[in-house]
Amino acid sequence: MKTNIYYYTGTGNSLWAARKLGEALKDARLGSMRRVSPENDDAEAVGLVFPVHIWGLPQRVRDFVSRLPAGKSKYYFALAVNAGQVAGTLTQLKKIMKARGLNLSAGFDLVMPSNYIPWGGAAPAAEQEKKFAEAAKKIKDIAGIIGRGETGPVEKGPLWQNLVLSGLLYRLSYSKIPKLDKNFWVDDKCNGCALCTSVCPSGNILLHNNRPVWQGKCEQCLACIQWCPLEAIQYGKKTQACARYHHPEVTLSDMRA
Ligand code: SF4
Ligand code: SF4
Incomplete structure (x- = not known):
C-alpha cells in the first residue's frame, strides 16, 4: 500500500516516531508539514504524526488537515505524540477530518519524553x-495494524481528561498560544548565531541587534529554546536551571529539512 507520512516536530520526537513507523512500513515516504502541500496527495494510506499541544491539536496540524484532498477515500491514520496525557486529541482530529469528509481509520497515543520545559527540564x-x-x-x-489496514476507535485518555483538559483547558488556552512568546527572553550567552530563526516553523523570530525578537505568532513548539546551542533562550523564571531536550537521534539538519 503506497503510504505517505506527514510529520510536525519541534524537538524531534514526532520526526523520530514518523521515521520509525516509515521504516516498519517499509515503503512509506516522509514529508514535513512545514514544507509539503498535501492537496494533491496520491497515496492510498496517509499518516499524520504530531505532538499534542495543550491536550489537543496544534494549529499547524489543523491547517494541514484543512488542505487534505476533501472527500477522498484513503486509509488515514495518526500518531499523537505526548508526555503521558493524550486526552481527547485524536477525537478532535477525527471530528475535524469527518467534517471534511475524511475518515480517520486508526489513531494511536504514543508516549515520549516530555519536552515542555516551562514545566521542567529533560528527564535523566x-x-x-x-x-x-x-x-x-x-x-x-x-x-502491523496499519499494514493490515485495520480500523478501530482512536485511542484517548480517561473521560475527565477528555472533558477537562481537551475540552475546557484547550478551548480556553488555544487562542492565546501565538502570544505566549512574550514569556521568551534571551540571556547574555546569546552570540547572535541565528539558529533559533532557522528552526522556528512559523518564522516567528527575527534578529534585532543580533538578539532574537519574537513576533507574536508562536506555535509553542519549543524548538527555539530547546535547540539554542548556548542555552541562551529562557521562558519565564525557571528555565535557566533546566536541562534542554531534543531527541538524541534527530539533528539540526533534520529539523531544517
Ligand atoms: S540560537 Fe541562541 S545563541 Fe543563537 S541567536 Fe538564537 S538565542 Fe542567540
Ligand atoms: S518561537 Fe519558538 S516556540 Fe514559538 S514557534 Fe518558533 S520555535 Fe516554536
Whole structure:
C-alpha cells in the first residue's frame, strides 16, 4: 500500500516516531508539514504524526488537515505524540477530518519524553531510553495494524481528561498560544548565531541587534529554546536551571529539512 507520512516536530520526537513507523512500513515516504502541500496527495494510506499541544491539536496540524484532498477515500491514520496525557486529541482530529469528509481509520497515543520545559527540564537519560524503547515497541505494533489496514476507535485518555483538559483547558488556552512568546527572553550567552530563526516553523523570530525578537505568532513548539546551542533562550523564571531536550537521534539538519 503506497503510504505517505506527514510529520510536525519541534524537538524531534514526532520526526523520530514518523521515521520509525516509515521504516516498519517499509515503503512509506516522509514529508514535513512545514514544507509539503498535501492537496494533491496520491497515496492510498496517509499518516499524520504530531505532538499534542495543550491536550489537543496544534494549529499547524489543523491547517494541514484543512488542505487534505476533501472527500477522498484513503486509509488515514495518526500518531499523537505526548508526555503521558493524550486526552481527547485524536477525537478532535477525527471530528475535524469527518467534517471534511475524511475518515480517520486508526489513531494511536504514543508516549515520549516530555519536552515542555516551562514545566521542567529533560528527564535523566535512563528514563528517556526507557520511553524510547517502549515507544519503538509500540510503533512496531502500530505498523502491523496499519499494514493490515485495520480500523478501530482512536485511542484517548480517561473521560475527565477528555472533558477537562481537551475540552475546557484547550478551548480556553488555544487562542492565546501565538502570544505566549512574550514569556521568551534571551540571556547574555546569546552570540547572535541565528539558529533559533532557522528552526522556528512559523518564522516567528527575527534578529534585532543580533538578539532574537519574537513576533507574536508562536506555535509553542519549543524548538527555539530547546535547540539554542548556548542555552541562551529562557521562558519565564525557571528555565535557566533546566536541562534542554531534543531527541538524541534527530539533528539540526533534520529539523531544517
Ligand atoms: S540560537 Fe541562541 S545563541 Fe543563537 S541567536 Fe538564537 S538565542 Fe542567540
Ligand atoms: S518561537 Fe519558538 S516556540 Fe514559538 S514557534 Fe518558533 S520555535 Fe516554536
